[in-house]
Amino acid sequence: MPELVSVEAVTRRFPLDHNVVNALDHVSFHVAQGEFLAIAGPSGSGKSTLLNLIGCIDKPTSGRILIDGVDTSKLNSSRLTALRREKIGFVFQTFNLIPVFTAAENVEFPLLVQGVAAKERRERVAAALESVGLSARANHRPDLLSGGERQRVAVARAIVHRPALVLADEPTANLDTRNATQLIDLMHDLNRTLGLTFIFSTHDQRLLEHTDRIVWLTDGQVVSDTLTSEVIPANIPLEGASHGQVLAARI
Amino acid sequence: MGKFLLLAFRNVFRNRRRTVMTLMMVGGGVAGLLLVGGFFARMFWGLRESTINDGLGHLQIFTAEHFNREEKHVLDTGIDNWRQVAASISTGGHVRGVAPRIEFNGMLSNGVKSGVFMGSAVDPAAEQTLGFTARLASGRDLDSKPGGEIEALVGAGVARSMNVKPGDGLTILAVTSDGALNGIDVQVVGVVNTGFKEMDDRYLRITLPSAQRLLQSDRVTNLVVGLDNTDNTDLVAAQLAPRLQGLPQQLVLKKWIDLAAYYKQVRSLFSTIFVFLGIIVFFMVLMSSVNTLLMAMFERTREIGTMLAMGTPRSWIMALFVLEATLLGVLGAVAGVVAGNLLGVILNHAGIHLPPPPGTTSPMNFRVMHVPSLMIGSSILVIVSLALASILPAIRASRLQIAEALAHV
Numbered sequence: 001m002p003e004l005v006s007v008e009a010v011t012r013r014f015p016l017d018h019n020v021v022n023a024l025d026h027v028s029f030h031v032a033q034g035e036f037l038a039i040a041g042p043s044g045s046g047k048s049t050l051l052n053l054i055g056c057i058d059k060p061t062s063g064r065i066l067i068d069g070v071d072t073s074k075l076n077s078s079r080l081t082a083l084r085r086e087k088i089g090f091v092f093q094t095f096n097l098i099p100v101f102t103a104a105e106n107v108e109f110p111l112l113v114q115g116v117a118a119k120e121r122r123e124r125v126a127a128a129l130e131s132v133g134l135s136a137r138a139n140h141r142p143d144l145l146s147g148g149e150r151q152r153v154a155v156a157r158a159i160v161h162r163p164a165l166v167l168a169d170e171p172t173a174n175l176d177t178r179n180a181t182q183l184i185d186l187m188h189d190l191n192r193t194l195g196l197t198f199i200f201s202t203h204d205q206r207l208l209e210h211t212d213r214i215v216w217l218t219d220g221q222v223v224s225d226t227l228t229s230e231v232i233p234a235n236i237p238l239e240g241a242s243h244g245q246v247l248a249a250r251i
Numbered sequence: 252m253g254k255f256l257l258l259a260f261r262n263v264f265r266n267r268r269r270t271v272m273t274l275m276m277v278g279g280g281v282a283g284l285l286l287v288g289g290f291f292a293r294m295f296w297g298l299r300e301s302t303i304n305d306g307l308g309h310l311q312i313f314t315a316e317h318f319n320r321e322e323k324h325v326l327d328t329g330i331d332n333w334r335q336v337a338a339s340i341s342t343g344g345h346v347r348g349v350a351p352r353i354e355f356n357g358m359l360s361n362g363v364k365s366g367v368f369m370g371s372a373v374d375p376a377a378e379q380t381l382g383f384t385a386r387l388a389s390g391r392d393l394d395s396k397p398g399g400e401i402e403a404l405v406g407a408g409v410a411r412s413m414n415v416k417p418g419d420g421l422t423i424l425a426v427t428s429d430g431a432l433n434g435i436d437v438q439v440v441g442v443v444n445t446g447f448k449e450m451d452d453r454y455l456r457i458t459l460p461s462a463q464r465l466l467q468s469d470r471v472t473n474l475v476v477g478l479d480n481t482d483n484t485d486l487v488a489a490q491l492a493p494r495l496q497g498l499p500q501q502l503v504l505k506k507w508i509d510l511a512a513y514y515k516q517v518r519s520l521f522s523t524i525f526v527f528l529g530i531i532v533f534f535m536v537l538m539s540s541v542n543t544l545l546m547a548m549f550e551r552t553r554e555i556g557t558m559l560a561m562g563t564p565r566s567w568i569m570a571l572f573v574l575e576a577t578l579l580g581v582l583g584a585v586a587g588v589v590a591g592n593l594l595g596v597i598l599n600h601a602g603i604h605l606p607p608p609p610g611t612t613s614p615m616n617f618r619v620m621h622v623p624s625l626m627i628g629s630s631i632l633v634i635v636s637l638a639l640a641s642i643l644p645a646i647r648a649s650r651l652q653i654a655e656a657l658a659h660v
Contacts, residue, residue, distance in 0.1 A: 101261075
């Protein structure tokens with residue numbers, strides 16, 4: 001499959017008081033179109049920072065990231081905005097829906113920003129909501145939806161403009177097991193049926209069980225990049241576990 | 252655009268308590284301006300109409316010389332053929348009548364004490380036709396066809412000073428048009444209260460024939476033209492000007508506003524006060540709204556970060572905040588216009604009386620006019636104020652670092 005994302009020797013440092021923290025340290029890996037990839041690791045390992053950099057909402061201190069062959073470090077602010085608008089969909093841990101919009105209006109927003117005509121917007125919103133099983137809840141505001149429904153609306157919003165890449169930051173962190181499982185199945189279905197590329201950060205073992213590939217980060221460095229076929233035992237808590245412990249558990 | 256407007260509108264009502272407080276502040280500012288401005292407008296209107304109806308008229312005709320040189324003798328620059336001119340003017344559209352006047356001054360005496368007067372001579376019938384009735388404190392107005400006695404009206408100050416009342420006699424002395432001194436005995440038939448103490452202390456009015464006999468002249472100082480409506484002044488002035496051309500004497504037409512110095516002074520003073528009030532309201536709305544809008548911006552930091560992450564142009568975020576503030580301004584202005592007009596109606600029916608203004612002796616009714624231009628102006632003022640207040644929050648919102656905004660708690 002053609003390459004969609006290329007992370008090349010990316011380093012991200014943050015100033016903290018009088019020190020500098022290395023959130024990411026020479027991270028490199030490549031993602032092909034249609035992959036379903038997890039970035040895993042304990043808290044503070046740099047998962048969210050890496051997703052922010054791939055999503056063009058932060059800039060690396062050094063190194064470069066290519067999205068669909070475009071070197072994002074060479075793009076100015078407005079071009080980065082256009083790149084995010086056209087090629088990337090976001091799913092956030094806290095859903096981040098616009099509270100004054102209905103589910104349908106939230107899903108419609110990326111199309112609105114893209115300037116899609118009203119008729120086409122309506123059709124695509126209806127299709128996106130149907131694909132996440134929320135057609136009946138289209139006119140409900142987020143405060144009237146359950147956590148699982150909100151996250152499914154967020155997924156519909158992330159895919160409605162047909163992006164090449166969907167980035168999800170800890171998408172199941174605020175969901176109970178049932179809703180988390182439904183969301184994982186949904187994302188996997190979308191990955192398979194639409195060929196959408198998913199990259200998500202997680203330390204949720206339920207999600208890792210369904211992942212094709214895991215990039216494991218520890219202290220801002222890639223310690224493994226593994227294609228998975230085995231299922232991780234459910235009794236191993238990943239949060240706080242070392243890479244070695246998880247690998248051992250998998251074996 | 253429709254969805255964008257919808258988003259802005261719903262955001263306005265996201266925090267209802269804060270929105271209501273802001274609307275009360277903005278609406279209160281507009282209502283306050285409407286009440287003060289409406290009161291001033293009613294005052295201007297009342298002063299204008301009283302100035303005109305107290306004898307100034309809507310238009311006045313003088314000889315050009317009247318403004319070009321000082322008179323050597325009384326009526327030196329007066330109008331000769333005033334009857335012909337008055338007849339010509341009377342036929343004009345919207346003209347209710349023409350009243351000849353003589354302005355003169357001299358001395359008056361009760362036999363014991365004397366004083367100066369500023370006199371005017373009028374045709375009582377013409378004055379009554381135009382509705383120029385004297386404000387009588389006692390007695391009656393001048394009779395157009397008096398009997399043997401020469402009738403006179405005096406101001407309340409003159410009556411007090413000369414110790415006269417209706418029915419008493421006075422002698423008035425004036426310099427004739429030839430420069431000689433002449434005198435006549437008059438009978439006081441009424442005492443006038445003009446509302447202005449300085450005027451009441453010098454006021455004397457007699458009939459036109461009496462004054463012409465006193466001054467030994469057939470001329471008049473000016474012709475006062477009364478119209479059916481003050482709003483027709485400019486129209487009639489334009490229509491009448493050609494009729495004054497080609498006459499033996501060069502005549503000029505003056506509008507009431509050109510002659511109402513006191514009215515212009517009052518209007519200028521109170522207009523300045525109103526502008527000052529408007530500036531205070533503008534800054535009051537501006538400063539308090541900046542704080543409110545900044546709070547709204549901070550509360551929505553993560554949401555703004557989400558919108559920016561989804562590729563929303565930063566200019567849209569800025570426009571959204573300005574649009575929300577403008578909507579808030581429009582709603583506040585509507586609330587203020589409604590509240591201001593309602594309060595105005597209530598106050599108009601309350602029958603409130605204010606103390607006499609400086610220089611006058613009559614109490615003033617508190618009345619508020621409903622002025623459309625004032626409603627539009629006040630509304631624009633607060634809308635612009637709110638739009639300006641939103642610029643700082645809008646800039647801050649549009650410049651948020653997306654990653655930091657998404658991590659905002």
